[in-house]
Amino acid sequence: xxxxxxxxxxxGQGVILASVVLAEAAAVHxxxxxxxxxxxxxxxRGGASKADVIISNEPILFPKCRKLDVLLCLSQQxxxxxxxxxxxxxxxxxDSFHVREHVRPSAVRLPLSETARRVLGRELFTNIVAxxxxxxxxxxxKLESLKQAIAGRVPPATVEANxxxxxxxxxxxxxx
Amino acid sequence: xxxxxxxxxxxGQGVILASVVLAEAAAVHxxxxxxxxxxxxxxxRGGASKADVIISNEPILFPKCRKLDVLLCLSQQxxxxxxxxxxxxxxxxxDSFHVREHVRPSAVRLPLSETARRVLGRELFTNIVAxxxxxxxxxxxKLESLKQAIAGRVPPATVEANxxxxxxxxxxxxxx
Numbered sequence: 081x082x083x084x085x086x087x088x089x090x091x092g093q094g095v096i097l098a099s100v101v102l103a104e105a106a107a108v109h110x111x112x113x114x115x116x117x118x119x120x121x122x123x124x125r126g127g128a129s130k131a132d133v134i135i136s137n138e139p140i141l142f143p144k145c146r147k148l149d150v151l152l153c154l155s156q157q158x159x160x161x162x163x164x165x166x167x168x169x170x171x172x173x174x175d176s177f178h179v180r181e182h183v184r185p186s187a188v189r190l191p192l193s194e195t196a197r198r199v200l201g202r203e204l205f206t207n208i209v210a211x212x213x214x215x216x217x218x219x220x221x222k223l224e225s226l227k228q229a230i231a232g233r234v235p236p237a238t239v240e241a242n243x244x245x246x247x248x249x250x251x252x253x254x255x256x
Numbered sequence: 257x258x259x260x261x262x263x264x265x266x267x268g269q270g271v272i273l274a275s276v277v278l279a280e281a282a283a284v285h286x287x288x289x290x291x292x293x294x295x296x297x298x299x300x301r302g303g304a305s306k307a308d309v310i311i312s313n314e315p316i317l318f319p320k321c322r323k324l325d326v327l328l329c330l331s332q333q334x335x336x337x338x339x340x341x342x343x344x345x346x347x348x349x350x351d352s353f354h355v356r357e358h359v360r361p362s363a364v365r366l367p368l369s370e371t372a373r374r375v376l377g378r379e380l381f382t383n384i385v386a387x388x389x390x391x392x393x394x395x396x397x398k399l400e401s402l403k404q405a406i407a408g409r410v411p412p413a414t415v416e417a418n419x420x421x422x423x424x425x426x427x428x429x430x431x432x
Contacts, residue, residue, distance in 0.1 A: 091408075100272055100294070103294065107296030108296070108301055111298070111300075113297055115293060115294070115295045115296070116294045117293035117294070118276070118279065119291045120280070120289065122289075124280075125284055139297070143320045235411065
């Protein structure tokens, strides 16, 4: 089984770090085959940011996302730009504050950035809140694997706050 | 013109961060087309770490490195594992402390980790020292673009130390 996931937002929202954490959770802590990548085209100067993760039980022959199973959008621009890449029955997860309109009525709308502000006091943690939510909504990785990956990837002084963000995201996705 | 670059070492040496900085330097600050990626196979648990960057003036159709133009090795294991992927006339850059044997007599041996220890007091900065050296030896990106990318990517409190590391790497590669 192969899952193609895109995390998208604006520069500074930390989608690349989140995608590296997701990739390492699946690869290092669950033994899956994973490719994590960013493609930068002429739009790279525009401040948009996206990162892709492919998780599979088999070797991944074509390393680029084609049709997404999961699309996380932290900005309206990301939702507008990438929703067409989502499979018909794919899962869209959108931040309910930054994404006001979404083409998919089935999109899971969650207060990710609001949760980051409320629980951590800073929107900076939205990316990790989003990972917790994504894990619960999709089941693609275990929460425990994400915890271990975070501990190995974020600056030591911020591990505790990031784990708090992850748990808050898991909790807020209860209804997903 | 397309350049395929691999940064390789052990977990904790920061090759993924370095590759994201390199990718953003080329894409955001020089307007090139770039794909940055990590593939994690069954060896992901072994502590090895590698990250690939493809920089091109044209759209990149096949997003995976095939034959490397540039290979940076920060560990002996990385040198042993990836040297066969380097083109016949490709450029190998190796850390002279951690890589004691290298199959390519033409490899550029530089005291990257020693420079990080000497100038910054911590080997943690080896990845950014290496970027400065790589820029000078290969000319694939401008030093100025790397400076801008670093400022946008590392924690604010560490920008100055990282820029110092970058410059130290540039200086140490004089002879490259």
